[in-house]
Amino acid sequence: xxxxxxxxxxxxxxxxxxxxxxxxxxxxxxxxxxxxxxxxxxxxxxxxxxxxxxxxxxxxxxxxxxxxxxxxxxxxxxxxxxxxxxxxxxxxxxxxxxxxxxxxxxxxxxxxxxxxxxxxxxxxxxxxxxxxxxxxxxxxxxxxxxxxxxxxxxxxxxxxxxxxxxxxxxxxxxxxxxxxxxxxxxxxxxxxxxxxxxxxxxxxxxxxxxxxxxxxxxxxxxxxxxxxxxxxxxxxxxxxxxxxxxxxxxxxxxxxxxxxxxxxxxxxxxx
Amino acid sequence: xxxxxxxxxxxxxxxxxxxxxxxxxxxxxxxxxxxxxxxxxxxxxxxxxxxxxxxxxxxxxxxxxxxxxxxxxxxxxxxxxxxxxxxxxxxxxxxxxxxxxxxxxxxxxxxxxxxxxxxxxxxxxxxxxxxxxxxxxxxxxxxxxxxxxxxxxxxxxxxxxxxxxxxxxxxxxxxxxxxxxxxxxxxxxxxxxxxxxxxxxxxxxxxxxxxxxxxxxxxxxxxxxxxxxxxxxxxxxxxxxxxxxxxxxxxxxxxxxxxxxxxxxxxxxxxxxxxxxxxxxxxxxxxxxxxxxxxxxxxxxxxx
Numbered sequence: 001x002x003x004x005x006x007x008x009x010x011x012x013x014x015x016x017x018x019x020x021x022x023x024x025x026x027x028x029x030x031x032x033x034x035x036x037x038x039x040x041x042x043x044x045x046x047x048x049x050x051x052x053x054x055x056x057x058x059x060x061x062x063x064x065x066x067x068x069x070x071x072x073x074x075x076x077x078x079x080x081x082x083x084x085x086x087x088x089x090x091x092x093x094x095x096x097x098x099x100x101x102x103x104x105x106x107x108x109x110x111x112x113x114x115x116x117x118x119x120x121x122x123x124x125x126x127x128x129x130x131x132x133x134x135x136x137x138x139x140x141x142x143x144x145x146x147x148x149x150x151x152x153x154x155x156x157x158x159x160x161x162x163x164x165x166x167x168x169x170x171x172x173x174x175x176x177x178x179x180x181x182x183x184x185x186x187x188x189x190x191x192x193x194x195x196x197x198x199x200x201x202x203x204x205x206x207x208x209x210x211x212x213x214x215x216x217x218x219x220x221x222x223x224x225x226x227x228x229x230x231x232x233x234x235x236x237x238x239x240x241x242x243x244x245x246x247x248x249x250x251x252x253x254x255x256x257x258x259x260x261x262x263x264x265x266x267x268x269x270x271x
Numbered sequence: 272x273x274x275x276x277x278x279x280x281x282x283x284x285x286x287x288x289x290x291x292x293x294x295x296x297x298x299x300x301x302x303x304x305x306x307x308x309x310x311x312x313x314x315x316x317x318x319x320x321x322x323x324x325x326x327x328x329x330x331x332x333x334x335x336x337x338x339x340x341x342x343x344x345x346x347x348x349x350x351x352x353x354x355x356x357x358x359x360x361x362x363x364x365x366x367x368x369x370x371x372x373x374x375x376x377x378x379x380x381x382x383x384x385x386x387x388x389x390x391x392x393x394x395x396x397x398x399x400x401x402x403x404x405x406x407x408x409x410x411x412x413x414x415x416x417x418x419x420x421x422x423x424x425x426x427x428x429x430x431x432x433x434x435x436x437x438x439x440x441x442x443x444x445x446x447x448x449x450x451x452x453x454x455x456x457x458x459x460x461x462x463x464x465x466x467x468x469x470x471x472x473x474x475x476x477x478x479x480x481x482x483x484x485x486x487x488x489x490x491x492x493x494x495x496x497x498x499x500x501x502x503x504x505x506x507x508x509x510x511x512x513x514x515x516x517x518x519x520x521x522x523x524x525x526x527x528x529x530x531x532x533x534x535x536x537x538x539x540x541x542x543x544x545x546x547x548x549x550x551x552x553x554x555x556x557x558x559x560x561x562x563x564x565x566x567x568x569x570x571x572x573x574x575x
Binding site (some may be wrong): 006007008009011012013014015016018019020022023024026027030033040082083085086088089090091093094095098102104105106107108109111112113114115116117119120121123124127131139140143144150153162165166169175176178179193197200203204206207210211221224225228229231232236237242244245247248251254255 | 275276277278279280281282283284285286287288289290291292293294296297298299300301303306307322323374377378380381384385386389393395396397399400403404405406407408409410412413414415417419421425451456458470504505508509511513514515519529532533537542545546549552553556561563564567575
C-alpha cells in the first residue's frame, strides 16, 4: 500500500497561496468594481447598483442573455443525454467495431482549437443551406459539451462496483432494468455534474457561437466580446458579475452532487 | 462473466445515437473543410466555387478530380503572413507551456503534499476558475491592465514608475492571459501524478544520503514526468489555435494562426484560404494529439 507524502513547508505553502491569489484576485476585483458608482472604471465613486440597472434596461443585452441561457439549457440537456449514452457504450460495451474511432471523436474536441470546430460546422451548415441561428449554435454546443459529459460520467462508471449490476441480473433483472434500478442511481450525481459543466461551457463560448450563429441572434458572450474589444465599460462589469453569480450557484449544486457521489464510492469524476 | 457479456449488448446499442451524432457533426464537417480548402475563392454567397458536386454523378466527379485546386495551400506556403503566423503560434504555445510548467509545478507540488483532507479543498479551489467564464476572466485582466487600471495605479502610488506603463496590447499581457486561463489544465494532471507518489521512495532516498533537493531531482521529478507530459500537451494543443486571448490582449502587430484564420474568414471572406489554414493547423496538431492519446492510454493501463 503506497503511503502518501505529507509535508507542509514554507515553500509549499507560499507556492499554493500565491497560486490561488493569482487565480482569484482578478475576479474579486472585477466583482467589486461592478458596484462602483463612477462612470470611470478606475475611480472609486462609492457603492451603487447603477450598472445593474443599466443592464436591465439594455434590450439588446437582455435578448442576448436570454438566447445564451436557452442555448445553454437545451444543449446541456441534449449533451447530457448523448454523453451519458456514449459513456455507457465506452464503459460497458466491451469491444466493438469502430470503438477506437468513437473514443477518438469523443476525446479530440476536448483539446481541438475552437476555430477549427466552429469553421467546420459552419461550412457544413452552409453547404446544406441550413438557416443559422438558435438551433445551429445549439447543435454546435451539444457536440462540444457532450464530450465533457462523457468524460465525467465514464470516469464514474469505470470506478463503480460491477458486482451490484451482476447480482441484479443474477436475481432475474434484464440488463436494461438492472441499469435503471442499480447503475443509474449510482451515476446520477455524475450526470448532474455533467449537465452543469455542459451548461457552463455553453454559456462561456464565443468562438464556436460566432461561427455558427446567424445575423440577429448573438449570444451574450458574443455581445460581451464585441463590447470588450472597444474597451472597458462598467455595464460589462455588472453583467460579468451576474454571470459569475449564476456560475457560483451552479458550482455549489455540482459540488454537492459530487459530494454525494463521493460518499457512495471513492474517486468521483475529476471535474 | 456472462452477466457482463449480456450487459455489453444493450450498452453498445446505447452508443449508437452519440456515435451517429459525432459522425454527423464532428467527422463530416471536416470533410467540408477539406473540400472547400481545395476549391476556388469566388465573390458569391457562399463565397467559393464548388470543385465538385456529388449530385452530378461520376463523370463530373472524375472531371473535378482532374482540376483539384491546391492553390490555397500554395498560397499558404508562399505568403509570409501565413508562415509567420504559424511560427508565432508555435513560439507562443511552446513558451507559454514552459511558463505554465514552471508556475504550475510548485503549486501542484504544494497541493499534493497537503494533508489528505485539505487536498480536496485545494483541488476544488483550482477547478472553480475553470468553471468561471473564460471570457470574463480575460476581461477581468483588461480591467486591471488598462492605462488607468489598478496595476498602474498601484505602481504609481508606490512610486515604482513615474508615468503609467502600457500593459494592454503587448505580448506580456497575452502571455499573462494565456497562463492565467490554462493554469488549472497544467496543475490538475501534475497534481494527479504527484499525489500518487509513495512516501517510502523518498524516505529510501533520504536514508541513502540524498539531500531533499537531490531526492526531488532523482526521484520525484522523474516519477512525475507522465503528469508533466499530459499537462504540457493539454495546454500546448489548444494554445496553438487560441484566438480570443491574443485578439484581446496582444497587439495587432503579429497574428497567431487562429487570428489569421478568423481574419480570412470574417473580414476577407476568403473561405477557401481559411479552410486551408484550418487543414494546415490540424496537420500541425496531429502529432501532439496522437502523443496525448498514447499517454492517456498508458496511464489508464497502468492504473488497472
